[in-house]
Amino acid sequence: MRGRPKKExxxxxxxxxxxxxxxxxxxxxxxxxxxxxxxxxxxxxxxxYYKSVELNEHLSNKEFEDSGWALDHISQQRIIRCPYSDCEEEFAVDFADYSEEQESEGSMGQRCEHVFDIDDLECPVCRRLIHVRGVISEYPVGAYEYEQIEIDEGAAENE
Ligand SMILES: [Zn+2]
Structure with a gap:
């Protein structure tokens, strides 16, 4: 019988x-x-989560300031669903192509909120316009914090 490894x-x-x-x-x-x-x-x-927070913790130390290291931001790729009830196609959007960064300082380091407001996103299937706005937040940088994404029918459809 083989013994168990020492470090159980x-x-x-x-x-x-x-x-x-x-x-x-x-x-x-x-x-x-x-x-x-x-x-x-x-x-x-x-x-x-641990690895991203650990990296942030070490790279935010003074000694790393001039090292040229930069923390990678979290992915902003999301699957969204077309809001038109006769379509509801699900497709991928990279909000990094649309978002602006809003940085602030918190007790765990820097918070980076990626804010977007897109009114001319086109559904790849029904070709109608979709209005998407929201925020994806990372805090500390590199670690997911929260997100809020609102998807509505585009303005042109309501006119
Ligand atoms: Zn659609």
Whole structure:
């Protein structure tokens, strides 16, 4: 019988985490898409978050100021759904092509909010105009904080 490795990876610490409906939907969906247990989705998400915050923590130190290192911003690529009820096509948009950065200083370092207001986005299927506005925020830089994206039918359709 082969012995276990010396450094056992026992998971005997238990957290109870409260989720709202939307977070539960995301967890369930991510679990289904990747065929992984929900707990594994949590652990992977933690690892990604940890690494980005760790990087920010080290690179924001004075000694790194002149090193030429720059923190990568988070992705602003999102799947949005056409708001016209007879279409509802889902397609990808990179809001980095449209957003402006608003920076502010917080206790964890710099916050960077990517703000966009697009009134001439065209649905790739029905070709109608879509109005999308919102914000994707990273805080500290490199780590996802929150987002709010509103999608409406374009102005031209309402005239
Ligand atoms: Zn459409």
């Amino acid at each position: 990876n026992t998971r005997d610490i238990v957290y109870k985490v409260r989720l709202n409906e939307e977070e539960d939907r995301m967890l369930t969906q991510a679990s289904e898409w990747t065929s992984q247990a929900k707990s594994e989705v949590f652990r992977k998400a933690l690892q990604v």
